[in-house]
Amino acid sequence: MSAKKILVLAGDYVEDYELMVPFQALLMVGHQLDVVCPGKKAGEQIRTAIHDFEGDQTYSEKRGHNFTLNATFSEINPAAYDALLIPGGRAPEYIRLNTDVLNAVRHFAKADKPIAAICHGAQLLAAAGVLEGRTCSAYPACAPEVRLAGGSYAEIEISAAHRDRNLVTAPAWPAHPAWLAAFLDVLGTRITL
16 A cells, blocks of 8 residues: 555644544554644644534534644645545634635645545535535535535435545544545555454
8 A cells, every 4th residue: 555645624623533533543554644724833733622412402512632733734735645634623614714725625626636524524625615516424514505515415324424436524523434444445545454
């Protein structure tokens, strides 16, 4: 397997599991991940939030861990990456206001590179205008944004993932096994036992 270079777009109050778990799992199988946040540099930290499903009408939110960025957003060149990963949480809501973030997302979509987005990550895809004619999943509250952006919303179980060619999406962190397996497949990663 050839290792892939993956860009991860994050920000303060990104969902803890949706950043930490894929970061560690993809590193474990040999991929390189650069986690960036607009306005922050390598070595600086972002705060995370833990979203849980406790029987309320929507998720609850608690303070998560700090995550140390390993790359500087202003120095990245999207063309140097093989794939894009967008975790959810509250970060996509505000980093989608950054033109350079949107241009980075558009690069991956236009170049037909693998993209994995989970939960509220669809907000970034919608804002970048890359969902036209595509089908994706997301946290259910993001379904209207997916549809308004010209996409079709895949209503699937919270533990399932959806794949539309190079785009792999899921509703939330309970889908990690299915979402990461589908993303590894798109990346061409083969794990044998």
